[in-house]
Each structure stands twice: as C-alpha cells, then as structure tokens.
Amino acid sequence: MHRTTIAPWSGIALLMAVAAVPWPAAARAQEPENPFTSRIDVRMGRQSYQAQCSTCHGINATGNPEVGGPDLSTGRFQRADGDAGLFRVIRDGIDGTAMIGLGADSTEQSVWQIVTFLRSLAPAAVDPGGSAAAGAALFAGKGDCARCHMVNGDGGRLGPDLSSVGDRRTPAELESDLVDPDARVLPRWWTITATGPGGETVEGLRMSEDTFTYRIMDADENLRAFSKYGDWSYERTQASTMPGYAATLTAQERTDLVAYLYSLRREP
Ligand code: HEC
Ligand code: HEC
Structure with a gap:
C-alpha cells in the first residue's frame, strides 16, 4: 500500500512562498501570441495535421462526419477563442469528447504550427452586406x-x-x-417545464442538473431548484426559446x- 504523509505546515509554507513572488498583473491578462506564422510554419503544420488529425477531421480539414470531427477550415471555432484558445484545444483536447489533443509532451512550436496551418485555410473575411x-x-x-x-x-x-x-x-x-x-440548440439552452401537483407549471432554462435536482431559470431570470423526487413532473424540450x-x-x-x-x- 502506498501512503503519502504531508506535514501539516507544508501547505502553509507553500502558500507563503507563492504569495512572496511578485505577481505580474499585466502578463496575466495577456494571451500569448503565435510566434510561428511563416509559410514554412504553414507547411510544417500541414504535415503534423495530416499525420495526427486528418483521420478525424478529414484530409482537407473539412470534417469527418463518421467520427464527429468538425470542419476546421472555416476560420470559426465553437470551442476556442482566438489563437491562444485554439492552441489550448489542440494541446489539451476537449474533456469528455474524442478530441484528445497532442498532450503536454508536444513542443509549443509544433502546436503553434498547426494553429498557423488551420488559420491559413480560413476564407478571407466575407462582406456580410447590410449596415x-x-x-x-x-x-x-x-x-x-x-x-x-x-x-x-x-x-x-x-x-x-x-x-x-x-x-x-x-x-x-x-x-x-x-x-x-x-x-x-446546444444542451445549455434546453428548457424544462416543471408541472406541480395542482397543475401549475414553471418553464425555464435548465441551468444545471444532478441526481436529485433540476435548477431552472425562469423568464424573469429567477433561479429555482426542483427536487426530482417530489410530486412535480418534468418535461424537457430541446427547441430554442428564441x-x-x-x-x-x-x-x-x-x-x-x-x-x-x-x-x-x-x-x-
Ligand atoms: C480521435 C478523433 C480526433 C482526433 C485524432 C483529433 N480530433 Fe479534434 N476533435 C474531435 C472531435 C470529436 C471534436 C468535437 C468535440 C466536441 O466539441 O464535441 C474535435 C474538436 C476539435 C476542435 C474544436 C473545433 C471547434 O469548432 O472549436 C479543434 C480545433 C480540433 N478538434 C483540432 C484538432 C487537431 C489540430 C487535431 C490533431 C492534432 C485533432 N483535432 C485530432 C476528434 C478528433
Ligand atoms: C426570448 C429570448 C431570446 C430573444 C428575444 C432572442 N434570442 Fe437569440 N437566442 C436565444 C437563445 C436561448 C439562444 C440559444 C439557443 C439557440 O441557438 O437557438 C439564442 C441564440 C442566438 C444566436 C446564436 C448564438 C451562438 O452563440 O451560436 C444568435 C446569433 C442570436 N440568438 C441572435 C439574436 C438576435 C439578433 C435577436 C433579436 C432579433 C435574438 N437573438 C432574440 C434567446 C433569445
């Protein structure tokens, strides 16, 4: 059996050590920029992409519906904001999905080069017309x-x-x-209609759910919790409230x- 003993004061000592380091406030807010954006980086990124990503996202990065790998060629990403967000998705993956990511062993350079390659696929910004x-x-x-x-x-x-x-x-x-x-309609925006014993109903967005409770936000933005085991019944709707x-x-x-x-x- 493996046991680790931690002296009760070691956490406190660690906390103090961390607090003593001056905190670079400006550096925290700033997202890192992609340092690898040359045409050679595009080429290297394409090679890594072909070897490690194309089975799930398609040879041309337009997606592979069979395994659910989304189109990566549009320049629009649902799960990543900016280049730094894209970097994190490619390195760390997306929890709970087939998107595993390259892992911490990959070099920063190789991850950035894939970011550069994916950006190179994006069509030039379109003019949407209108005012x-x-x-x-x-x-x-x-x-x-x-x-x-x-x-x-x-x-x-x-x-x-x-x-x-x-x-x-x-x-x-x-x-x-x-x-x-x-x-x-992403699951975050599904609605629930709760019906009480006297027929009264409360409809709202499903904010969260666990084994025992639904949390619902009604149209006036009130948060309400409902037990799944009381005498209320629930109906779930996947249609949009918009x-x-x-x-x-x-x-x-x-x-x-x-x-x-x-x-x-x-x-x-
Ligand atoms: C085993 C299959 C698989 C492999 C290999 C894979 N992906 Fe994915 N990837 C997925 C799936 C599935 C999703 C969708 C996850 C979700 O959001 O539900 C995804 C999502 C993504 C997203 C987010 C898309 C968005 O719209 O925000 C990016 C970016 C991405 N993958 C890039 C890559 C890159 C780059 C590689 C190679 C280093 C790679 N993936 C390898 C399956 C894979
Ligand atoms: C009653 C509330 C409500 C009203 C009013 C409403 N929306 Fe929405 N909207 C939603 C909800 C909920 C979603 C998420 C579910 C979905 O995609 O339909 C959404 C989704 C969207 C999306 C997709 C956003 C994304 O991140 O994918 C856009 C764009 C949008 N609405 C624009 C508008 C515009 C423009 C108007 C006014 C003309 C409007 N909405 C009026 C509730 C509303």
Whole structure:
C-alpha cells in the first residue's frame, strides 16, 4: 500500500512562498501570441495535421462526419477563442469528447504550427452586406434582442452572450440563427417545464442538473431548484426559446442585424 504523509505546515509554507513572488498583473491578462506564422510554419503544420488529425477531421480539414470531427477550415471555432484558445484545444483536447489533443509532451512550436496551418485555410473575411449601425439599433430596439442577449456587459441572460459571436459564426450561420433558431440548440439552452401537483407549471432554462435536482431559470431570470423526487413532473424540450424572425423582420432588417452581429469580435 502506498501512503503519502504531508506535514501539516507544508501547505502553509507553500502558500507563503507563492504569495512572496511578485505577481505580474499585466502578463496575466495577456494571451500569448503565435510566434510561428511563416509559410514554412504553414507547411510544417500541414504535415503534423495530416499525420495526427486528418483521420478525424478529414484530409482537407473539412470534417469527418463518421467520427464527429468538425470542419476546421472555416476560420470559426465553437470551442476556442482566438489563437491562444485554439492552441489550448489542440494541446489539451476537449474533456469528455474524442478530441484528445497532442498532450503536454508536444513542443509549443509544433502546436503553434498547426494553429498557423488551420488559420491559413480560413476564407478571407466575407462582406456580410447590410449596415452594422442599423443592426445595432434594431438589436437594442425593435428586435428586442437585448432582452435575452448580453453584448459587452449589457443585456439579459436568457440567451448566449454575443460579445464575440462574429468569431464563432459566419454570416450565413447568423442568418440561420435568426430564421431557424431550432436548427441548432446546444444542451445549455434546453428548457424544462416543471408541472406541480395542482397543475401549475414553471418553464425555464435548465441551468444545471444532478441526481436529485433540476435548477431552472425562469423568464424573469429567477433561479429555482426542483427536487426530482417530489410530486412535480418534468418535461424537457430541446427547441430554442428564441423566436424565429423570418416573418417579423424584413430581409433587409435581418441583413443589418447579421452585419452587426458579424462585427462583434474580440480585439485582434
Ligand atoms: C480521435 C478523433 C480526433 C482526433 C485524432 C483529433 N480530433 Fe479534434 N476533435 C474531435 C472531435 C470529436 C471534436 C468535437 C468535440 C466536441 O466539441 O464535441 C474535435 C474538436 C476539435 C476542435 C474544436 C473545433 C471547434 O469548432 O472549436 C479543434 C480545433 C480540433 N478538434 C483540432 C484538432 C487537431 C489540430 C487535431 C490533431 C492534432 C485533432 N483535432 C485530432 C476528434 C478528433
Ligand atoms: C426570448 C429570448 C431570446 C430573444 C428575444 C432572442 N434570442 Fe437569440 N437566442 C436565444 C437563445 C436561448 C439562444 C440559444 C439557443 C439557440 O441557438 O437557438 C439564442 C441564440 C442566438 C444566436 C446564436 C448564438 C451562438 O452563440 O451560436 C444568435 C446569433 C442570436 N440568438 C441572435 C439574436 C438576435 C439578433 C435577436 C433579436 C432579433 C435574438 N437573438 C432574440 C434567446 C433569445
């Protein structure tokens, strides 16, 4: 049997040692930049990609539906913000999925070169048409989008934060989000309808769930917990709570909204 004994004071000593080191506040907030961006790096990155990633993401990185490896050629990544985020996904993988990552043994250079290769595949930024300024006005006004969506700290929590949605979604995908919200709803945005013994109902977003409890946020952003073993029953819906705007906004208004949403990016 293997036992480790830790002296009771060693943790305290460690804490003090850490606290004594001056903390580089500025360095903490800054994400590392990719130092390997030459054409040779693209080529090296392509070679590593072909050897280690193409079985799951396809020879041309356009995805492999058979194993669920997503398209990596669009320049838009659902799971990674910026180059540093992409670096982390490629090195560390994504917990609980087939995406294992290269691991800590890989060199930083080889990971950055794959980032450079994937960036080289991205089509040049498209011009979404429309007026971003008009879209911003619709977002806060007639469209009533801010009721559910946060942009740079303003707005509601009943839908995803859209502050950098232009990094995640292409203009075509944004148009589809507006006219057909049910087409793609991540589990985070599924809803639950709880029905009580007297027939009363509470509907809301499923914030979290464990063996015993559902936590639900209702339309007024109140958080409520429900026991799975009481006399309430529950129904789960995978449809979006976002209304579709095919009929209530004109094509021009949607184009303006898409222009606005597409302009929402992190600082380069
Ligand atoms: C065994 C199959 C497999 C291998 C090998 C693999 N991946 Fe993945 N990868 C996946 C799957 C599945 C996902 C989707 C995970 C999820 O989000 O559910 C994924 C997701 C990703 C994402 C996130 C995509 C997004 O939209 O944010 C990136 C980036 C990625 N992989 C890059 C790579 C690179 C680069 C390699 C090679 C070093 C690699 N993968 C190797 C299966 C694989
Ligand atoms: C009643 C709340 C509600 C309203 C109002 C609403 N949305 Fe949404 N929206 C959501 C929810 C919930 C989701 C996530 C589920 C989904 O993808 O449909 C979402 C998803 C989105 C997405 C996809 C975001 C991503 O990260 O993939 C976009 C873009 C979007 N909404 C834009 C808008 C715009 C623009 C308006 C106004 C015209 C609007 N929404 C109005 C609730 C709302």
